[in-house]
Amino acid sequence: MVETTVGALLQSVAAAELKETATRLYNAGLLEVGGATGISSDMRVAQTPALQPVSVEKPPFPSTLLIKLTGACNWACTYCYDYDRKRFRESLELGDVAPIIEQMANNHKHLNIIFHGGEPLLRFKELKAILSFTTEVCAERGATARFSIQTNGSFLDEEVISFLQQHSVEVGMSIDGPSELNDKNRIDHLGRGTSVQFEKLFEVFPDFMRSRVGYITTVTSTNVHKLSQVANYLRTLGVVSWKTAIFDMEGRARNASQLIPDLNAYIEFMLESLEDCASGRWFGFKYNNILELLDNVFSVRRSNMCLKFPCGAGREFLVAAADKTMMACDATYHPSFVIGTLGDEIATAQSSANGRALSERQDWLLNEAECASCPWFHYCAGTCMAKAVIQHGTVKAVDDFECSVRKAIFPVVFESLANPTSRLRDYYLSSRRRSPVKAVTA
Template identity: 35%
Template sequence: MLRSGIAKFVPHQTLAVSDGVAVLARNSSAWAVMSDCDYELTVQFLKHGVRIEELSAAESIIIEKMWDCGLLLIDAQPISSSIAKKTNVPSSLLLKVTGTCNFACTYCYDFEKDRFSKQLSGERVKETISFLLDQRDDLTITFHGGEPLLRFGLIKEIVDYAMLLAKENRKIVRFAIQTNGSRFTKEVIAFLEEHSFSIGISLDGPDESSNSLRVVRKGNSALACFKELLKNHGKFARERCGLLAVVSAVSLPRIPDFARWLQIEKVQSLSFSFLDNAGAALTSDNNKLSVEEVIGLFKKLLFMIENGDIWELELKSLLSRIDNLNRLVPKDFCHKGPCAASDDFLVLDAEGRYRTCDCVYDKFFEMGEPGAEARTIMINPARSLVEERHHRLGSVGQCKTCPLFGLCGGTCVAKAIASNGVADSVDPIECAISKFIYPFMIDEYMKPTSKIVEYYRYHQGRRQGALQ
């Protein structure tokens, strides 16, 4: 119950929607829909601030609702749940254990000739983990590459070290891995199961043609490897693994069929990203998509949900954005502003260098030279660059006048660099997705019933059940 203080609107902008006007906060993902008339009356009512203790009972109810949904300041302060809590010590560590890969994907953002032979030192990793767990009580460690399972021995060594350190100091560690799926053996699978790994497998579609950019240096194709995994280790593939597709001009036509196939096979989830102008893609044929093609894909997938063709399969790239509308502070590392590169995410690359992000290799993300001491991650200019870029975007150009800025944060800085060559810009694809998804979903939330909202809530419930 609000007892005293002067209430004012938070800094906000409005967006016309089918039921009136969506009021969207600038500094959080708070929003609400009002009729045009109610909005104008509320603006006038709060224009000079109102003293809470002088409100009528009916006015108090309205003000309290606005406070709870994050659209008010009381004595110039927002509700505490709308304030992003700064993390001085990252909760998520991504280890690029090798620059080497047994695939030669023509769009690989990670590939660079000189980096291909680099191998991350186990001692460097242990130093970093020890420092992080000395500063915090929990840590998620993700193994990445190159192909991380080419260094399975090092992965086992790191996991054993982290588990021992956590046990001795009553800390919690969680593990994840992103792999091309070609290096699974009974030993590997047993180890990943034993330590409850979250596993992402890179695959671009249900047939060889849609995976044609995923060139194999030697051995079976990515699709053949995944089909073999389904056949021989079905429970593991379906309950432990999610799929990540890079959507390009080659794979785009089959993404809907890919989603149907994964659902039939009872695979848990599908994520997708869009090909960036980085790494190997800089010197190969560019199969990037147009804005219209990207939005067309989202429309097809939404139609499939509404039509019941997709339900059990979790489309993470869609749900993570919808989730922003359900939190005053966005949770997803990438789809918020400033992104987790400003505080919560740390990369240790194959050269032994700390980075704030691994999505493109650019000096913007470098945290000193290779071998820099772990304590340098605590206060680092590279973190500040991400946050400063976010504030600048919100003050100039198209982001200054965009009502969706509190939800999207000005798009991913790595993708902006890949698209435009400079950090102080927006990625046109990510921007277009936000401008489509958020107004669409606000309208969906205003409907008496919505299959899309129901789909979101269904998967929220499944995730919460899995965590219990």
């Protein structure tokens, strides 16, 4: 009798706790019931901070500015999303961006300035002037600035590298694999492959190239079946940070449908990569596409502007385009992303018709899109708005490619994290420098 009472009591406690736990998991978007999660009900707003809609009336004031110093480039990559015949002749000077930098410094303690182009080192003098101005403006206000640059690397020499290092400028470069892959699309204006220049930099500045530069590979039909080969090539060179970016039909590649990569081949590569990370084979090699997804799994804090809800475009992030327009993001030149001109007050640009229309995507995602009932919404945040516009001509859409990739990847991520032999969590923590973990040699 006593046993029965205690048993019944335990059962009821367990049932109550189970119910509470299940409710919390459901509300956090971690448990699916009948095809829905808590984030697709009204409760999502109260329970999942990462998915709360943000005020369209008063968006956050931007703290990151990407400066398109010039529309020109000394190379002519076949898939260049940035290329435009008119913009190719345009460039920016300090006076064009100084008012925006001052507004940002008046509102934030930490600014991020990204030098971009075209090829930004074609305007090295202006770059130095803007960096120096930003540093002064921030110092006057007790703020700090972090700088980064995306370059093709062709103008890197002792002087430029020394300047970049002196000012702790983070460097990003693109490479699409070994010469037989890279030189199909990354070519100069005479059609010559550019990998010779890339490999020369590794000979002359090996330490800088290995440890101070992060690399991006544009995924096209040319290399999508050979991404493991690309990863091995970079690892052999000693590269420590890598990311893949899916090709877009923009700019010079507006009509280059033959370059669209095969979705299944990319998913297969991502799953193999996940396995490489989980087995310990990729310790010491940061594959950022996996790490960024894991950031959202391990934390509700969304530091990556592209994986937060809503994304940073026109909110935390602004672009000063070479033609002196103010844009919400540089991932597309679609007219809907132009929110003003560089002479405008930032708040005015944010509340322009285009600025508000971009912000309204969040309601569509939360209420009407497939995302509203997708179990992965909490981690995915609805894919890139710019890619959605490129594919569908409207912000009320998702990037179909990225959506398919995430639906394939997230279940395997969780399966791996639940597996006691998986080292995925260790890979994540060591890559984010939260705990030292020894590599496994394969």
